[in-house]
Amino acid sequence: MSGANVTVTLDFSKCTNNDVSAAPSSTRGGLKIEAFRILANGTISFADHHETIDSKGLPIMQILRYQVKTDGGVAFTMSTFSLPSYSTIPNVAYTCAVNQGVYFFEDKGPDGRR
Numbered sequence: 001m002s003g004a005n006v007t008v009t010l011d012f013s014k015c016t017n018n019d020v021s022a023a024p025s026s027t028r029g030g031l032k033i034e035a036f037r038i039l040a041n042g043t044i045s046f047a048d049h050h051e052t053i054d055s056k057g058l059p060i061m062q063i064l065r066y067q068v069k070t071d072g073g074v075a076f077t078m079s080t081f082s083l084p085s086y087s088t089i090p091n092v093a094y095t096c097a098v099n100q101g102v103y104f105f106e107d108k109g110p111d112g113r114r
Helices: none
Strands: 005-011 030-033 046-053 060-069 073-082 087-098 103-106
Touching: 073 103
Parallel strands: 087 103
Antiparallel strands: 005 030, 005 103, 046 060, 060 073, 073 087
16 A cells, blocks of 8 residues: 555465366466455455467467455466457466465565665
8 A cells, every 4th residue: 555566476386276186387477466456354356467379379368366365365366268259268266375375575666765
């Protein structure tokens, strides 16, 4: 709420896939949080979306949703849509924890200040 820019990074190898039959993932990534909301129960929610191509070279859109709970747990879901039809591809969901799979960093300017 202080107006600082915040980046979140993820390391799915330290998270739990909600699909117990799925193979473990070593995927890592991150993003700058552009917008967020804080719910009455203290949960912080933010999302990101982007268009890309899948492993077959076909266009897709991915919507990434993050929910940071007051107990430090983080729910991550990725919804994927084939383009241009917007037909859905099965969701991916992980449960992580702050500082164990999900990390937050305050971005500082080149002079070390916000």
